[in-house]
Amino acid sequence: MKQLPYVSAEQLAALEFDYVVVGAGSAGCAIASRLAEDPSVTVALLESGPPDHHFSVTAPLGLALLATRRGPRNYGYFSVPQPALHGRRSYQPRGRGLGGSSSINGMVYVRGHRNDYDEWAVAGCHGWSYRDVLPYFRRSECNELHAGSDDNPWHGGHGPLHVSNLRSPNPFSQRFIEAALQAGFPLNHDFNGEKQEGVGLYQVTQRNGERWNTPRAFLHGGDPTDANMNGGRSRLTVLTNSQALRVVFDGRRARGVSIVRDGMKQTVRARREVVLSAGAYGSPQLLMASGIGPAVHLREFGIEVVHDLAGVGQNLQDHADVLVNKQLDTTDLFGRSVRGGMRLLSEILRYRRHRTGMVTSNFAEAGAFVRSRAELDIPDLQLHFVPGMIGGRGGRQRVRGHGYSCHVCVLRPHSRGEVRLRTPDMRDAPSIDARLLSDKRDLDSLVEGVRIVRRIFAQRSLAGMGGRELFTESLGDGDGSDDAIREFVRSHADTVFHPVGTCSMGTGPMAVVDPSLRVIGVEGLRVVDASVMPTLVGGNTNAPSIMIAEKAADMMRREWAGARLVAAV
Structure with missing residues (x-):
């Protein structure tokens, strides 16, 4: 395994790379790989967590273990208490280790609506319209x-990220689609094609029944046992278990990253640029810990201010989400029971032999994009149907028995939160205030979303199977009253884990990076991950994060090629 040698500080100071990328998540793996395609450059990719060589990562069903609790591969953050959620703290899982959240997520491949990107361009993010970004998705x-x-004008056929139909979709996922059709929603075979609206099965980032996270796509060359974790590319060095502490500056130019490994502090130096790909929580935290952010806040922790940048950590957006559950006694559905445990054992054996069956499930197998109001031009709600129950307060506590559930989330929330330092040490969790449902419009949308889910559940394809709803007894039959549904949402809502926006791209006073993703006010430093999104896209955020990295790599290569040409002249 290629790692930085444990040598003296003097020796280590002479060890440099052209690019140092912090964070080996969805964006970090992609940009490090693309930069390393140039044989004339060297790239170091730093990751605080472990490698991704583990059955719980490669087997899709492993997300039930990884995403639901804090552990070596999940930071398992919690927000500060949320007033609109009756003071509950929001659960915020974030991937830790190679692949970041692409190693623990639901594998749903969705890009968002084309209007989302066109609005970025209109707002001043030139070069980020849908027409501009579609080639990078492909x-x-x-x-x-x-x-x-x-x-195909919408899809790629040669890229490293494998996208597939589910190998063994649950029969209840098909029943959900039939029920949605009976409720009047149109069928959609491709949420990433010409139209987003409608109901159907999601495509997933899998290959042959295994999770295809970004290390498998961009680092390992498809080999999950790759010992060097770099696909045989000697000019790409991947360093796991390496916690970034701060960006090192020479004046206002980033020159490297201070890290700690096995208790030893080291500095990884960058000749060209440092790239932060630590995610919507990690990237603003690292900027602030390094002296870039709101000056008053930094001085509270005794941090020397490199550049007073008010927007760092602001503009936090996430998909506020609530679940409707229905209990039904059948082991065709995931659940906690003796019979369910026996069924799961047989499914594990089936998976080991054939890579088929329930272990290939991403849980969020089917879904829909719908409008809460008929007068809207595009969908403002997304549904994720799960052939299992996810219940309890906040929608994340385990419940006994079997059943199915459906998430509904607000695609373009009006609520805005923030990320702040809790301490100046990157090894401590940041302070996250999602401010979920702080804007009443988001709550109103979720009220309509709950009604839509219950209307689908009431159709014969699902209702004919029997069962009973859980946690919604106060809503009664039919549509239910606005007040009752609002109380249900406040008591059970959380997020669907898509935080963005905390290092917002733009040209205004609260922008953190420019449209080339360069951090404003300093040199040699960029942010490349979901934190740069000025507004949240209408869909899952894994694919857009990879697209951002693909586009950033091209911009960086062009800039440095231009600089070399000017130098030669």
Whole structure:
């Protein structure tokens, strides 16, 4: 395994790379890999967590263990108490280790609506319209329905990120689709095609029934046992278990990253640029710990201010989400029971032999994009149907028995939160205030979303199977009153784990990075991850994060090629 040698500080000071990338998540793996395609440069990719070589990562069903609790591969953050959620703290899982959240997420491949990107461009993020970003979505993707082909205008067939249909979709996922059709919603076979609206099965980032996270796509060359974790590319050095402490500056230019490994502090130096890809919580935290952020806040912790940048940590957005559960006694559905445990054992054996069956499930198998009000031009709600129950207060506590559930989330929330330092030490969790449902419009949208889910559940394809709703007894039958649904939402809502926006791209006074993703006010430093999104896209955020990295790599290569040309002249 290629690692930085444990040598003296004097020796280590002479060890440099052209690029140092902090964070090996969805964006970090992609940009490090793309930069390393240039044989003339060297790249170091730093990751605080472990490698991804583990069955719980490769087996899709492992997300039930990884995403639901804090552990070596999940930071398991919690927000500060949320007033609109009756003072509850919001659960905020974030991936730790190679792949970041792509190693623990639900594997849903959704890009968002084309209008989302066009609005970025209108707001001043030139070069980020849907027409501009679509080629980068296609470049990263190898869609099994179009593999080896460039003929489809929406999908790629040659990229490193495998996107597939589910191998063994649950029969209740199909029942959900039929019920949605009976409720009047249109069928959609491709949420990433010409139209987003409608109901259908999600495509997933899997290959042959295994999770295809970003290390498998961009680092390992498809080999999950790759010992060097770099796909055989000697100019790409991957360092796991390496916690970034701060960016090192020479004046206002980033020159490297101070890290700690096995208790020893070291500095990894960058000749060209430092790239932060630590995510919507990690990137603003690292900027502030390094002296870039709101000056008053930094001085509270005794941090020397490199640049007073008010927008760092602001503009936090996430998909506020609530679940409707229905209990039904069948082991075709995931659940906690003796019979369910026996069924799962047989499914594990089936998976080991054939890579099929329930272990290939991403849980969020089917879904829909719908409008809460008929007068809207595009969908403002997303549904994720799960062939299992996810219940309890906040929608994340375990419940006994079997059943199914459906998430509904607000796609373009009006509520805005913030990330702040809790301490100046990057090894401590940041302070996260999501301010969920602080804007009444988000609550109103979720009220309509609950009604839509219950209307789908009431159709014959699902209702004919029997069962009873859990946690919604106060809503009664039919539509239920606004007040009762609001109380239900406040008591059970959380997020669907899509935080963005805390290092917002733009040109205004609260922008943190410019449209080339360079940190404003300093040199040699960029942010490349979901934190740069000025507004949250209408869908899951894994694919857009990879797209951002693909586009950033091209911008960086062009800039440095131009600089070399000018120097030569």
